[in-house]
Amino acid sequence: MDKRMKINTRKKKMSYAKWGYILLIPFFVVFIIFQFIPLMQTFGYSFYEYYSIGLTEIGPNFVGFSNYVKIFQGSILKYAGNTVILWILCIIPQMTISLLLAVWFTDARLRLRGTGFFKTVIYMPNLVMAAAFGMLFQMLFASNGPIVDMMMKWGWIQESFNIGQSVWGTRAVIALMNFLMWFGNTTILLMAGVMGIDSSVYEAATIDGSGPFKTFFHITMPLLMPIFIYVVITSLIGGVQLFDVAQIFTKGSGAVDGSSKTLMMYLYKLIGTSRNYGEAGAVSVVLFVLTAFLSFLVFAFTHRNENKLSRKQRKLVAEYKLKGGKQDD
Amino acid sequence: MTSMAQPLPNSMIEEKLQNNEQQPMKIDIDRKARKTKVALIVRKILVYIVLIFLTILCIFPFYILIVNCTRSNFEIQQGFSFTFGNFFTYNWNSLFDDTNIPMARALLNSLFISLCTAVLTVYFSSLTAYAFHQYRFKGRNALFTFVLLIMMVPTTVSSLGLLTLCAKYDLLDTYYPLIIPAVASPITVFYMRQYLDSVMPKELVEAARVDGSGELSIFHRIVLPILKPAMAVQFIFSFVASWNNYFFPALVIQSTNKKTIPLIIAGLQASDPTTFDLGKVYMLMTIAIIPLLFMYLLLSKFIIKGVTLGSVKG
Numbered sequence: 001m002d003k004r005m006k007i008n009t010r011k012k013k014m015s016y017a018k019w020g021y022i023l024l025i026p027f028f029v030v031f032i033i034f035q036f037i038p039l040m041q042t043f044g045y046s047f048y049e050y051y052s053i054g055l056t057e058i059g060p061n062f063v064g065f066s067n068y069v070k071i072f073q074g075s076i077l078k079y080a081g082n083t084v085i086l087w088i089l090c091i092i093p094q095m096t097i098s099l100l101l102a103v104w105f106t107d108a109r110l111r112l113r114g115t116g117f118f119k120t121v122i123y124m125p126n127l128v129m130a131a132a133f134g135m136l137f138q139m140l141f142a143s144n145g146p147i148v149d150m151m152m153k154w155g156w157i158q159e160s161f162n163i164g165q166s167v168w169g170t171r172a173v174i175a176l177m178n179f180l181m182w183f184g185n186t187t188i189l190l191m192a193g194v195m196g197i198d199s200s201v202y203e204a205a206t207i208d209g210s211g212p213f214k215t216f217f218h219i220t221m222p223l224l225m226p227i228f229i230y231v232v233i234t235s236l237i238g239g240v241q242l243f244d245v246a247q248i249f250t251k252g253s254g255a256v257d258g259s260s261k262t263l264m265m266y267l268y269k270l271i272g273t274s275r276n277y278g279e280a281g282a283v284s285v286v287l288f289v290l291t292a293f294l295s296f297l298v299f300a301f302t303h304r305n306e307n308k309l310s311r312k313q314r315k316l317v318a319e320y321k322l323k324g325g326k327q328d329d
Numbered sequence: 330m331t332s333m334a335q336p337l338p339n340s341m342i343e344e345k346l347q348n349n350e351q352q353p354m355k356i357d358i359d360r361k362a363r364k365t366k367v368a369l370i371v372r373k374i375l376v377y378i379v380l381i382f383l384t385i386l387c388i389f390p391f392y393i394l395i396v397n398c399t400r401s402n403f404e405i406q407q408g409f410s411f412t413f414g415n416f417f418t419y420n421w422n423s424l425f426d427d428t429n430i431p432m433a434r435a436l437l438n439s440l441f442i443s444l445c446t447a448v449l450t451v452y453f454s455s456l457t458a459y460a461f462h463q464y465r466f467k468g469r470n471a472l473f474t475f476v477l478l479i480m481m482v483p484t485t486v487s488s489l490g491l492l493t494l495c496a497k498y499d500l501l502d503t504y505y506p507l508i509i510p511a512v513a514s515p516i517t518v519f520y521m522r523q524y525l526d527s528v529m530p531k532e533l534v535e536a537a538r539v540d541g542s543g544e545l546s547i548f549h550r551i552v553l554p555i556l557k558p559a560m561a562v563q564f565i566f567s568f569v570a571s572w573n574n575y576f577f578p579a580l581v582i583q584s585t586n587k588k589t590i591p592l593i594i595a596g597l598q599a600s601d602p603t604t605f606d607l608g609k610v611y612m613l614m615t616i617a618i619i620p621l622l623f624m625y626l627l628l629s630k631f632i633i634k635g636v637t638l639g640s641v642k643g
Contacts, residue, residue: 019544020464024472027457031479031513034506038490039482045489097383104376109369112376120629121384127625129573131591132617135598136390139610146393146409153408180387212372241483244575244591248598264485264576271489272580280489288486295481 039288045281052275059278067282075258076266076283082254083262086246087239089175091232094183099228101183102190103220107212108202122184130181134248137177138164170255177245182238186231193227194220229301237294240287243268263287394618397611405607420608424616430593431586432613439572439589442507446571447564449511455560458521459552463534473522480515488577495581502583511571517563524559525552565632569621590617 046067050059101122105115112118125133140147143162151157163169197220205215221228243264246254252269254261267287270280397405400414425432461473495506529552537547553560575591582588588596594617597610625632 016544017464017466020460020466020469023456023460023464023548026453027513027518030453030509034491034510035479035484035487035513038492038494039487041490041493042487045493100379101383104380110373110376112373112380116630118380118384120626121387123629124622124625125387127569127573127621129591129594129617129621131573131575131594132614133390135594135610136394136614136618138598139607140390140393144406146397149408180390184387237481237483241485243485244573247575248595251598267485267489268576268579271492277489277493284486284489288482291481291483291486298481 042281042284045277046285048278048281050277050281051279063278067278068285071279071282071286076263076286078258079254079261079263079266082258082260083240083242086171086174086178086242086260086262087236089171090178090182091235091239093175094179094186094235095228095232097179098183098186098190101187102194103216105187105191106194108199109212119184119188122187124184125180126182126185128181130244131248133177133181134245137173138249138251141173164250164255167256167259170250170260174246174249174260177249178239178242181245182235186235189231190224190227193224196227197223226301230298233294233298233301237291237298240264240290240294391618391622394611394615398608398615400608400611402606402608405611416608420606420612423606424609424612427609430597430613431588432593432616434586435588435590435593436616438504438587442504442578442589443568443571445504445508446511447568449508450514450517450567451560451564453512454514454517454521454563455553455556456548457518458525459548461518461522462525462529463531476515476518480519484510485576488580491577492580501581502587503581504587506581507571507574507578511567514567517567520563521556521559524556529555562632565624565628572621 045060047062047064048060049063049066050057050061052058101118104110104112105119139145141163142148143160148157148160152160163173201219201223202215205219210218241264242262246260246262247265247268250260252265254265263283264287267280267283270276270283393409396411396413398420399417400410401416401419404410404414404416424430457476461469461476491506491510492501495501495503500506533551533555534547537551542550573591574589575595578589579592579595582592594613597605597613
């Protein structure tokens with residue numbers, strides 16, 4: 001109602017309104033051609049039998065939901081499980097370390113020196129090409145690579161080993177790479193959240209003689225909770241799309257019996273190698289539904305908690321929605 | 330900056346507190362103060378140990394990378410050493426002379442695609458954001474909500490459809506499907522609008538209109554210069570994202586001399602790296618990683634500041 005009244009009073013300026021539409025044309029035209037139509041087409045393929053063997057193409061023939069039945073009878077649940085395991089292995093240390101760092105960097109009493117330097121360094125791996133990072137770690141952890149070599153020199157292990165042959169070893173290294181790439185980003189995010197907390201609350205706590213632990217669990221954590229959960233969910237959205245690092249590190253095989261094969265690696269194989277567009281469409285739809293559901297959670301959550309956040313924090317959440325959305329490489 | 334500014338009020342209060350309380354029971358308070366001081370120092374040491382450990386963890390892989398790209402294949406296989414070798418130029422030459430790895434070509438390809446992507450993203454996102462910021466048109470809020478909604482949908486889920494579409498119009502193995510989608514980047518639009526909303530005074534545009542400027546020239550002459558800091562940050566982010574992109578290019582690009590660096594790395598790694606000249610492989614990864622890191626280190630103050638730019642100004 002209010003808005004309509006406002007528009008009416010501005011009617012004289014409305015002559016410029018058409019420029020709004022004109023300037024939006026490039027964005028929406030490109031979006032529709034390069035994202036919307038392909039998305040619909042992907043959805044469409046998921047209901048068709050459509051694959052190639054060699055040079056012969058079969059389909060597209062309408063088959064209803066049989067692609068979905070096939071992928072769920074196949075290994076999609078296993079790959080989804082792998083993805084979640086890799087995410088959990090990464091998110092637990094990531095959130096712990098990031099929380100600690102965020103609290104330390106903003107702690108008034110610690111008065112750390114060189115925070116600028118530390119922030120620069122921990123954010124650095126985020127910019128590294130994930131493919132190159134995966135290959136670098138593959139070489140570092142190779143059975144004749146520097147890590148094994150050093151461990152042998154220092155007497156930690158007796159003989160060389162190949163981490164690629166161990167299920168949990170591979171998973172751990174992939175999680176480590178992801179951790180290194182993302183904990184700096186998470187730290188800066190949480191730090192902004194902590195700085196958004198009203199400093200008078202901390203002053204009151206100091207006057208009451210609250211120590212660092214008490215302050216953390218009774219003040220920082222409850223007030224940071226909305227942002228904390230927001231970070232976790234956006235990281236899960238990124239985690240669902242885990243690809244580059246795992247693909248390169250395991251040479252696309254997903255290591256031992258596909259135990260580190262993620263959903264995206266499965267999709268890549270269906271599109272690129274096996275050219276099974278029907279099943280690839282079904283997997284894409286599953287991925288879409290999954291991320292849409294998680295995004296919905298983020299929106300619902302930030303909306304519900306809007307009044308629990310301080311004004312400063314709300315602004316920061318808006319700011320950092322960008323960073324969260326970026327977590328797809 | 331802000332973290333440096335924050336400590337002041339708390340510490341002042343602490344001092345005041347100590348001064349006030351010192352009068353009634355001096356000795357007891359003294360002991361208590363000393364105790365907390367010791368605890369603080371212990372905490373500080375612990376914190377620095379953790380920070381230094383994390384710093385080493387972050388830097389170490391890159392250190393090994395740089396060391397090994399200066400050593401010969403034989404030296405690398407002999408075991409690891411912390412000292413640099415003197416095979417840098419040898420590895421460099423052997424990488425660029427290798428006819429199986431079109432390295433120089435891949436560098437140019439990556440550079441070209443990333444630059445185009447970054448320019449398109451920044452320019453058209455600014456344009457779109459400005460449209461949402463400046464003009465009051467019907468359906469403005471609905472359209473912006475739509476942009477927010479599609480922000481979270483990963484582009485990878487539509488890659489199958491885009492791929493078949495490209496096959497239909499003969500765009501496979503070209504750079505168009507890698508570059509043109511950059512025009513529609515919802516995340517950047519959102520960022521740019523946040524920035525515009527917080528820094529751009531409406532009167533500027535009104536004044537320019539009175540002076541008789543057209544709408545597009547207002548955008549180019551007034552709005553773009555104002556957006557410069559935000560554009561720089563987004564330019565870097567989209568450049569990096571495109572430079573590092575692997576999933577979709579791997580599906581689109583087929584011919585060897587059109588490959589980008591991530592594809593070269595993936596191709597190299599598909600064959601057994603142990604049969605390779607390791608010095609050459611390390612050199613390849615160094616070239617893929619280090620220039621960008623160097624750029625980041627030069628601009629890091631600018632980047633980290635830029636990430637929180639909107640909130641500072643607002």
